[in-house]
Amino acid sequence: MPNPITTTLSAKLSELLGFSPAAPLRRWAPGQPLVDGKVLVLGSGAGPDADADAIAALLSGSPAEPSATPDASGDEVLDGWGLDVYRHPVPDERYAAVVVVLTEVDHPGDLHAPLLAAASTVKKLARGGRVVTISRSAADASPAVAAARQGIDAVVRSIAKESRGGTTANGIVLADGVPVTAASAVGALRFLLSTRSAFVHGQLLPVDTTAGALPTDWDAPLDGRVAVVTGAARGIGAAIARTLARDGATVVAVDVPAAGEQLTAVANGIRGTALQLDITSPDAGAAILEHALTRHGRLDVVVHNAGITRDKLFANMTDAQWDAVIAVNIAAQLAINEALLTSGDFTDAPRIVSISSTTGLAGNRGQTNYAATKGGVIGMVRATAPLLEPFGGTANAVAPGFIETEMTAKMPALPRQVARQMNSLQQGGQPVDVAEAVAFLSSPQAGGIVGRTLRVCGQHVVGA
Numbered sequence: 001m002p003n004p005i006t007t008t009l010s011a012k013l014s015e016l017l018g019f020s021p022a023a024p025l026r027r028w029a030p031g032q033p034l035v036d037g038k039v040l041v042l043g044s045g046a047g048p049d050a051d052a053d054a055i056a057a058l059l060s061g062s063p064a065e066p067s068a069t070p071d072a073s074g075d076e077v078l079d080g081w082g083l084d085v086y087r088h089p090v091p092d093e094r095y096a097a098v099v100v101v102l103t104e105v106d107h108p109g110d111l112h113a114p115l116l117a118a119a120s121t122v123k124k125l126a127r128g129g130r131v132v133t134i135s136r137s138a139a140d141a142s143p144a145v146a147a148a149r150q151g152i153d154a155v156v157r158s159i160a161k162e163s164r165g166g167t168t169a170n171g172i173v174l175a176d177g178v179p180v181t182a183a184s185a186v187g188a189l190r191f192l193l194s195t196r197s198a199f200v201h202g203q204l205l206p207v208d209t210t211a212g213a214l215p216t217d218w219d220a221p222l223d224g225r226v227a228v229v230t231g232a233a234r235g236i237g238a239a240i241a242r243t244l245a246r247d248g249a250t251v252v253a254v255d256v257p258a259a260g261e262q263l264t265a266v267a268n269g270i271r272g273t274a275l276q277l278d279i280t281s282p283d284a285g286a287a288i289l290e291h292a293l294t295r296h297g298r299l300d301v302v303v304h305n306a307g308i309t310r311d312k313l314f315a316n317m318t319d320a321q322w323d324a325v326i327a328v329n330i331a332a333q334l335a336i337n338e339a340l341l342t343s344g345d346f347t348d349a350p351r352i353v354s355i356s357s358t359t360g361l362a363g364n365r366g367q368t369n370y371a372a373t374k375g376g377v378i379g380m381v382r383a384t385a386p387l388l389e390p391f392g393g394t395a396n397a398v399a400p401g402f403i404e405t406e407m408t409a410k411m412p413a414l415p416r417q418v419a420r421q422m423n424s425l426q427q428g429g430q431p432v433d434v435a436e437a438v439a440f441l442s443s444p445q446a447g448g449i450v451g452r453t454l455r456v457c458g459q460h461v462v463g464a
C-alpha cells in the first residue's frame with residue numbers, strides 16, 4: 001500500500017526535478033478482459049500472410065472449451081480469445097493493441113509496409129495500450145534476413161522509448177522452426193497483451209522451442225502444481241507467493257526464522273505452508289524437498305527470490321560484505337538446484353525461476369558484490385536449463401529494475417526518486433509486476449522459453 005506522505009513527497013521532488021508525471025499503469029485483476037478494445041493485426045505485407053492470419057484467427061476466434069485440440073488433419077486448433085480483431089488500419093480508429101507479425105520479412109525493405117501501417121495507429125492507442133511484434137531470431141540467418149530481423153529488435157526498443165500513457169511495446173522472437181502457434185509463442189502473446197505485463201516494456205522475449213502446453217484454464221495455469229518461493233515473508237517474494245497461489249499453485253513460503261511471523265501471515269493468507277529456513281544452510285535443498293513432498297506430495301516450481309544487498313564502492317568492499325551477498329544471492333541457489341536436480345523428485349516439467357536484477361546486466365555503482373550474484377543468476381539459468389530440458393523443464397530469470405519494496409525504501413530520497421524516473425514508464429514498478437512475470441515463466445505455456453532473462457523494468461535506462 002503506497003504511503004500517502006512519501007507519495008506526496010515523491011510528487012514534490014519530481015516536480016522540483018522537472019520530471020513529468022507518470023501515467024498510472026493498470027494491473028491485472030480477475031474478470032478483467034484480456035484486451036479492453038479493438039485489436040489490429042498487421043502482417044509482413046507482400047505475399048501470403050499465413051502467420052498473421054493464424055494470429056488473427058487465434059485472437060478473434062470464439063472461445064470454445066479452453067484447450068488445444070488437434071483437428072481431423074492432425075494440426076493443432078487453438079481455441080480463440082474472442083477479441084475484436086481488425087486486419088487493416090482504419091484512419092482515426094483507436095485500438096487497444098496492435099500486433100505486427102514480421103516472421104516473413106527477408107530484407108530490411110520488407111519492414112516498410114507492416115511497420116508504417118502500424119505507425120499511424122500507435123499515437124492513437126488507448127491508454128495502457130499494447131504494441132507487440134512477432135518476429136524470428138536473427139541468429140544463423142543470411143546477411144539480409146539477419147539485418148531485417150535484428151532491425152526489428154531496435155525498432156521495438158525505439159517505439160517503447162516514444163510511447164506514452166502507460167502503453168507498452170514488446171516483441172516475441174521465435175527460433176527457426178517454432179511456429180507462431182507454438183504454446184510459448186501463444187503464451188507470451190497473451191502475457192504481453194494483458195495487464196499482467198504492465199511494467200514489461202521495450203523487451204524482446206525469445207521463444208526457443210515448441211515445448212510447453214497450453215493451460216486448460218488461462219486463469220489457473222498452475223492448478224495442481226506445488227511451488228516453493230524463497231524470501232516470501234515480504235516484498236517481491238510475498239507478491240510472488242500470492243500471485244502463484246492466485247494462478248492455482250499450492251505454495252510453500254520460505255524465509256528466515258526472524259521473519260517467521262510475517263511468513264506465517266503470507267502462507268496463511270494463501271492457504272499455503274510456511275517453512276522457516278535460512279537458504280544458506282547446507283541442507284536447505286533437502287529441507288525444501290522434504291517439506292514439499294511430505295506436506296504436498298510433489299514439487300514442481302522453485303522461485304529463488306531471497307536476496308540481500310551490502311552496498312559499498314568496490315575500493316572499500318569488505319570480505320564480509322562480499323561473502324554475505326555471494327552466499328545468499330547465488331551460492332545458495334546453486335546448492336538448492338543441485339539437490340533438486342539429483343533427487344529424482346523434480347522431474348514433471350519442473351520450473352526454476354530466479355530473480356536477477358538490471359544490475360546483473362549493466363552493473364551499478366556501489367554494487368560489485370550484488371552485480372556478481374545477479375549476473376551470476378543469468379549465467380546459472382542459461383547453464384541449468386539444458387539439464388532440465390530432458391523432462392520438459394525450464395530455468396529462467398526475471399531481472400527487475402526499480403521496484404517499490406522495503407529494500408528500495410532504504411535508499412536516500414533523491415537517488416530513489418531519480419531511480420524511479422530512469423525508465424521509459426517514468427515510475428517504479430510494483431512487486432506484483434515481478435510476480436506476474438515469474439508466474440508466466442512458471443506456467444506450462446512457458447515451456448519453450450529456456451535459459452532466458454526477462455526484464456521487468458519499464459525499459460530501465462541501463463548503461464549496457
Ligand code: NAD
Pocket residue numbers: 230231232233234235236237254255256259277278279280305306307308328355356357358399400401402403404405406407408
Ligand atoms: P526484501 O529485502 O524486501 O525481501 C527479501 C526477503 O528475503 C526478506 O524477507 C528476507 O528475510 C529474505 N531473505 C534474506 N536472506 C535470506 C536467507 N538467507 N534465507 C531465507 N530468506 C532470506 O527484498 P525485495 O526488494 O523484495 O527483493 C526480492 C528479490 O528481488 C531479491 O533477490 C532482490 O535482489 C531482487 N531485486 C529487487 C529489486 C527492487 O527494486 N526491490 C530490484 C532488482 C532485484
